[in-house]
Amino acid sequence: MKTANILLNGKFLSAAPTGVHRVAQELGNALADLVAEGHESVRGLNFDVGLPYDGLQRSGAMRLPTRVIKPFRGIPWEQISLPLKSGDATLLNLCNIGPVIARNAVTMIHDVQVHLSPESYSKGFRLWYHAVQPLMAKRHRHILTVSEFSRQEIAKAQLCSLDHISVVHNGVDHVLNMASDNSIITKCDLNTSPYVLALSTVQAHKNISLLMKAFADSRLSGLKLVLFGGTAKASFEAMGITVPDNVVFAGRVSDGELRALIEHALCLAFPSTTEGFGLPPLEAMLLGCPAIVAPCGALPEVCGDAAIHCAPDKAQEWVEAITRLSDDPEYRSQVAKAGAHHASRFTWRAAAIKLAGILTQI
Known part of the structure; x- marks a missing residue:
């Protein structure tokens, strides 16, 4: 040969x-x-x-x-x-x-x-x-x-x-090899606070400003938006983006801390307007955390119908999707189960x- x-x-x-x-x-x-x-x-x-x-x-x-x-x-x-x-x-x-x-x-x-x-x-x-x-x-x-x-x-x-x-x-199965480090939950004061997880970045196509608008809505006042990554609050404010009081900046996290944040989250929100693939939603789905994504770029191809889809320019849709997950545990369980099954193929x-x-x- x-x-x-x-x-x-x-x-x-x-x-x-x-x-x-x-x-x-x-x-x-x-x-x-x-x-x-x-x-x-x-x-x-x-x-x-x-x-x-x-x-x-x-x-x-x-x-x-x-x-x-x-x-x-x-x-x-x-x-x-x-x-x-x-x-x-x-x-x-x-x-x-x-x-x-x-x-x-x-x-x-x-x-x-x-x-x-x-x-x-x-x-x-x-x-x-x-x-x-x-x-x-x-x-x-x-x-x-x-x-x-x-x-x-x-x-x-x-x-x-x-x-x-x-x-x-x-x-995406690398996430299964990460040992959860639950210390991040205490560090960010999330033990008794339901929260939505998202990436902290000011890159335009990541579209995190949409989540800032959504979490300014009174219907999400009882939830926190936890952002992980190296971009700090000041970077958003420098771009004229208003950061609501219920946003928590977790900073850079280890693999174990990220797994813990995913496993304890109500859902992961990923409103990107374009993605070549989109690992974070699949990582969340495999760990039993529902993902809400914008139907843009490769996200429909990768996440399929196992993720919740919301328009990238309509904060109202994101508020409604997050509220339903929070108010309906049975629905959230169904979405989580479908997501884990779908992601296991990758x-x-x-x-x-x-x-x-x-x-x-x-």
């Missing part, structure tokens, strides 16, 4: 973890598990992870073999050192960007938000992505993405043609098998 060497771009191990980095780590580890069991999907494929020297500290998070590639770090490492030292291996880039000079590469572009919602990103970020992604997408052997919605959007943005793009849905093992099949075929 012909063999192929696959070198996973490990630049993500040198940076603060993000949702995209989570995908790279989980997919890499799922591939490692398939290799360990001798699964037919990875026969003939040899995997390892190339990383810059500043990624060595986190290399233990990977179950694939790792090796440090020198010199440089950051963008120079990814654009120069990695492709020049990759030999005959196919480069596997799972975090939106890969080396432009490489041709023997497969790259995952999670979304084209930087093209659809440029106001959500800094000027430098926009310029870099606009310069690199079109060249990379056309030069690399194949492009991966995480939803059919993103596949269509990548083609519409003219990064490459549809026949050059394959879909590998994310998994596993990293299934994603890795799909990815391995693509790598074998190209």
